[in-house]
Amino acid sequence: MTYKVTEEGNISTVFLNGEIDMDVTEKAKEVILPIVESGKEVHLNLKDVSYMDSSGISVLIESHQKALENNTKVIVKEVSKSVLKVIMMAKLEQILNLE
Amino acid sequence: MNLSESKDFLVSTGSLKEVRTFSREVFEKINLPQEQKDELVLAIAEAAQNIVKHGYKDVEETNDRMEIKISLKESELEIGFFDKGKAVVPGNVQHRKLDDIKPGGLGTFFIKQIMDAAVFKKDQKGWVNHLVLTKKI
Numbered sequence: 001m002t003y004k005v006t007e008e009g010n011i012s013t014v015f016l017n018g019e020i021d022m023d024v025t026e027k028a029k030e031v032i033l034p035i036v037e038s039g040k041e042v043h044l045n046l047k048d049v050s051y052m053d054s055s056g057i058s059v060l061i062e063s064h065q066k067a068l069e070n071n072t073k074v075i076v077k078e079v080s081k082s083v084l085k086v087i088m089m090a091k092l093e094q095i096l097n098l099e
Numbered sequence: 100m101n102l103s104e105s106k107d108f109l110v111s112t113g114s115l116k117e118v119r120t121f122s123r124e125v126f127e128k129i130n131l132p133q134e135q136k137d138e139l140v141l142a143i144a145e146a147a148q149n150i151v152k153h154g155y156k157d158v159e160e161t162n163d164r165m166e167i168k169i170s171l172k173e174s175e176l177e178i179g180f181f182d183k184g185k186a187v188v189p190g191n192v193q194h195r196k197l198d199d200i201k202p203g204g205l206g207t208f209f210i211k212q213i214m215d216a217a218v219f220k221k222d223q224k225g226w227v228n229h230l231v232l233t234k235k236i
Contacts (some may be wrong), residue, residue: 019233021112021115021117021144021148022112022151023112023115024117051119053141053145053208053209054145054148054203054205054208054209057205058202061202065202085137086136086209089211089212091197092200095200
């Protein structure tokens with residue numbers, strides 16, 4: 001997994017790339033959670049994420065919940081078809097902010 | 100079509116990508132919709148992850164290996180997982196309730212969604228656990 005972060009005003013966009021499994025979840029959390037904890041709105045762009053398993057879904061849930069605690073939000077954007085299927089299998093499409 | 104392929108992997112999170120690569124290579128030989136192949140790869144990866152995460156919980160590093168065997172006989176797909184981790188008590192293998200939104204506890208749910216059956220067998224010669232996932236394809 002690789003990533004890129006861009007900033008515009010109070011919005012940080014995290015572009016994740018590759019496959020998100022248990023081997024990289026700590027790295028993903030190290031990138032996303034500090035931004036959320038700073039109170040910024042985070043846009044997670046998943047257009048280049050080709051695979052995500054339950055560990056990756058956990059990162060999305062944790063980010064979402066941490067955002068609620070910090071009175072901000074995480075918006076999950078441009079979800080690839082294969083990742084959307086896993087999100088829907090977990091019945092999270094109504095819980096996460098998907099765009 | 101009949102097929103049987105197996106491969107062993109170091110028990111480590113770093114092996115999960117290899118597990119997916121092996122599974123994808125095997126499913127390339129089977130005529131199935133890509134969507135179904137992706138689901139099967141996810142189920143296999145989740146079961147392998149469970150071995151690393153739960154079978155070797157509190158074990159920082161190990162040289163142990165796990166074996167995955169993918170077999171297809173007629174239209175019955177059988178995927179076997181062999182490991183030497185902590186003995187699994189099948190009754191304790193449960194996923195979290197879906198409406199209890201929190202990180203974790205979804206891997207087993209995904210496996211149950213994708214596969215027809217998941218059974219721990221007692222025939223684990225030399226291994227501690229032998230999980231068998233089956234699906235009619």
